[in-house]
Amino acid sequence: MKQLIYGLPVIALRGTTILPEMIVHFDVSRTRSIKAVEAAMLKEQKVFLVTQKDPENENPGLLDLYKIGTVAYIKQVVKLPKDVLRVLVEGVSRAELLRLERENPYLEGQVGIIEEEDIEDHNVKEAILRNIKESFHAYCMESGKVSKDLAAQIMKIDDAKHLVDQLCINLPMPYEDQQKLLGALTLYERYGILEGMLEDEIEILKFRREFQRKVKERIDKNQKEYILREQMKLIREELGEDNTSSDADVFQEKLQGLDAPEEIKEKIAKEIKRFKSLSNNNAESNVARDYIETLLDMPWRIHTDDNEDLKEAFQILEKDHYGLEKVKERIMEFLAVRNLTEKGKSPILCLVGPPGTGKTSIARSVARALNKKYVRICLGGVRDEAEIRGHRRTYIGAMPGRIAAALRQVGVNNPLMLLDEIDKTSSDYKGDVSAALLEVLDPEQNSHFNDHYIELPVDLSEVLFIATANDLQGISRPLLDRMEVIELSSYTENEKEHIAKEHLIPKQIKENGLEEKQLAIRPAALRKIINGYTKEAGVRNLERRIGQICRKTAREILEGDKQKVVVTTKNLEHYLGQERYTYQMANKQNEVGIVRGLAWTSAGGDTLQIEVNVMPGKGELVLTGQLGDVMKESARAGISYIRSVASDYGIKPEFFRENDIHIHIPEGAVPKDGPSAGITMATAMLSAITETPVKAEVAMTGEITLRGRVLPIGGLKEKLLAAKYAKIKTVLVPKENKADIKEMSEEITDGLEIHLVDNMGEVLSQALSR
Structure with a gap:
């Protein structure tokens, strides 16, 4: 392979590669490129065209250009507005840029013309000719980018080199691929690159065609379903039954995004299919609609992540409640076990104590400490077993039981569920509520709790149950055996004083629209409120008395009499009246x-x-x-x-x-x-x-x-x-x-x-x- 050295003007092309035998026009706007065209026109009208590696580079040097380019003959130059030249060139031969002689006012370099040696073996040339025609034919069958006339002309070529060069020129491809073909200095190299490009393109086109076919089939199917659905909708509108179909579509969409076991999804899908077949005037339609909505709203697998930070949980419990050490200790033990085992059994705690000792509020604090959703179920006076297990759907007005309804309300399957006043349930001819609670509160059974309305197993094993009661005597023995009893006894005077200072007074000041600086209750006055105006184990009445003081304070401040109220033992009667309770003191004599x-x-x-x-x-x-x-x-x-x-x-x-x-x-x-x-x-x-x-x-x-x-x-x-x-x-x-x-x-x-x-x-x- 010989080289002839020439000195020629050089034009750096951006995003374009020109091959030998290619006739093409391009625009030049850079000053150096315009000067190179002018210099070429003054000589033999020959110019060296080479592609620059980075199209964004405005002043490329030798290292910024590809090594192999094309010597071209300028056939025509047309001036366009804004100092732009449109140049028509014809590629002559491959050449190698050896060095740049100058860079200003235009690029000029020494280029070596590459003379290609032909393949002498006729069989090799014939094999290349046949293979490339076969690949080109397959490409034309898959792609519609090559016209029939051009394809016919190319298929008539019998010379392998000419055929390869024509394909390099006429096939649509990015300039990077054209540069690879330009850099292939022998026929065999060009053939290998071109054959690989054609095979890759054929595979891509096959995949696109298959992909488009599948997409079209899906679109056709959806279009068919849409048309049928619209026809059904029109028929139902004529019959006055247009709501059922739309509801069924909404249910179907919700079912697609429902996170639930497969057997539950199959059950819901079956109910939706049955719902579609019911007319809107059918009385059973509303029953089916309510049932499907309930199943779709249940949190089958939705849960929140528990707080694993023991220190943070303990700080929350300490902040919210004074005392109650046993409760706090048991909750911290549960959290520690949960962190070690990743899924410890949720304890079923029963807080027993007099009214006002903080049983309900400690449950809310535990939920906040564990980062659990909180839901409360009041069982006081409940006497119907169906309130717990749900009503069977055969009854008019059937609904799920309170446990399932609470899960649906809170939206997760691992909340903290407070069973309030569990000792005040009762029984009658409709069943025993305590007996119905046995399955709910049994850790060995509640993973498959059976609600009569839902008719599907509901997992309660992740629920943290806390029950409250005033007296253990009101709880049946079997139910009590399933719970861990923690007794909350009466508060001492000192505990009541701390609770009032840290919780009750700030809370009542806020609820009554006051600021902390507007009301102060002296310690002696607070102790007198505790002993003389309340007589209780808890602090509920104490909070009421503090609220009474706050209301009178708000009135005095708004009436303009005072800016701040200080409650002492001397003026306490003004706010609370006469003392209400006195203790029978020890007898003075035997x-x-x-x-x-x-x-x-x-x-x-x-x-x-x-x-x-x-x-x-x-x-x-x-x-x-x-x-x-x-x-x-x-x-x-x-x-x-x-x-x-x-x-x-x-x-x-x-x-x-x-x-x-x-x-x-x-x-x-x-x-x-x-x-x-x-x-x-x-x-x-x-x-x-x-x-x-x-x-x-x-x-x-x-x-x-x-x-x-x-x-x-x-x-x-x-x-x-x-x-x-x-x-x-x-x-x-x-x-x-x-x-x-x-x-x-x-x-x-x-x-x-x-x-x-x-x-x-x-x-x-x-x-x-x-």
Whole structure:
């Protein structure tokens, strides 16, 4: 392959490659290119055309140009507006740019003309000719870019080199591919590149054709369905049934995006198909529509991610609630296990305690701490089993049960679900609500909870259930066995004070439109509100009293009398009126037949002053003060014990035949019941019979047996708090309640002298003044 060296003007082309034998025109606008054209026209009209690598480069040098270009003959130059030349050239031969002699005012370089050597082997040339024609024919069949006349002319060419060059010139291809063909200096190289390009293009065209066919089929199918659907729509409109079809289409779209198990999707698809076949006037159409909407709205697999940050969760619980350590500890344990196992079993907690102790609000805080959606179901007064399990769809007005409805409402399958007032459910001829809750609250069964309306298994295993109750006695034993009970006992005065300062006062100030600087309640005044204006285990009434102060403060500020209100013990009556509650303080002196007992009520603890009188009569036992059956039985057990030990205290046998014993417990209008007043009534009766005074500073609680044993009782924390409020110093408690005392904080037991008693002998030795 020989080279002849020439010095020629050079024109750098942008986005264009010109091959030998190609006749083409192009525009030049750059100054150096125009000067190169002018220099070529003054000589032999020859110019070297070479493509630049970066089309955006305005001043290319030697390294910015491809090495191989084309020597061309300028056939025509036309001047266009804005200093643009349109040049018509004919490619002559391949050439190599050796170096640039000058770059200004135009490019001029030394180029070497490449003379191509022909292939001497006739068989090779024939093979190239046949292969390239076959590929070109296949390309023409797949593509419509080559005209029939041009294709016929090319197919008539019998020279392999000429055929390859003509295809290089006439086939539509990007300039990068043309540059590759220009850089192929032998026929065999050009053939290899061209054959590869044709094969690739044929495959691409086949794929496009197949793709277009599939798209067309789909469009045709959709078009057919659209036409049929429009025809059905028109028919239904004529019949007045146009809504059913549109509803079915909406249901079908929702089903496509529904994240649910396949069996549930199949069930919904079947119901939609059935719904389509129903006319709009059919009564069953509305039932089917409601059922499909319910199934589509259920969160079958939609869930939220739990908060895995233990520190953050604990901070939220601490911020929202003061105290309640057991609840917080159990929630943190659950979160720790969930983080380690990735899916720990959700506990089913039952918060038991008096009203106002924060059972419902702690559930909301737990939901916020765990980043769970919160939904509340109130079970108070629910007596129909269908409220839990749902109604069967055969009934008119059927609807899903409260559990399924709550999941549909909240939109996720792992919320925190609060079952409020679970102890206030009841049963009648329609079923037992507690029995229906057994499946809901059983971790081994609730992964396939069966709602009668939905008729598909609903997974409740991801739900965190928290139940609340005021009294465990109202919960059935099997249901209680499925829950983890956490007792929320009464708040102490100190706890109420902290809760008021940190939560209740700021909340009421905000709710009543005040600013923090406009109201201040002194600590002494707050303690007086707690002791004198509320009598409860929780803080609900305390919040009401604080709200009352805030409302009066708002009025005073708006009327212009004051800019800030400071509540003290002196002006507290102005805002809340006279004190409403007073505690029965410890007796100032020892008395016969009067003993202070300790009682638990739904509003916390209280003290009961039991009075006993002995009078001549027929040996009757008189009980007054609205005593319940259990308390009456405790009184009879007490008198039986006293009669069994009468000789030890010098009581004559005929005493019980000749005298009546009257037991009275104020307040007479308040019902009272429970066994824990047993030792108190026995002590009062023995004191009255033997005329022995009872120590004024002693209070007691405990159940009595016929043999004088003292049995344990409940509600001890509330009872000890009541003793503290009444300024009682000594408390007698059953020995078996020792563990309960150890769990109490010093704030409760401080200032109390607690004696653990095992039998009535120990009680009497501590209580009677001899």
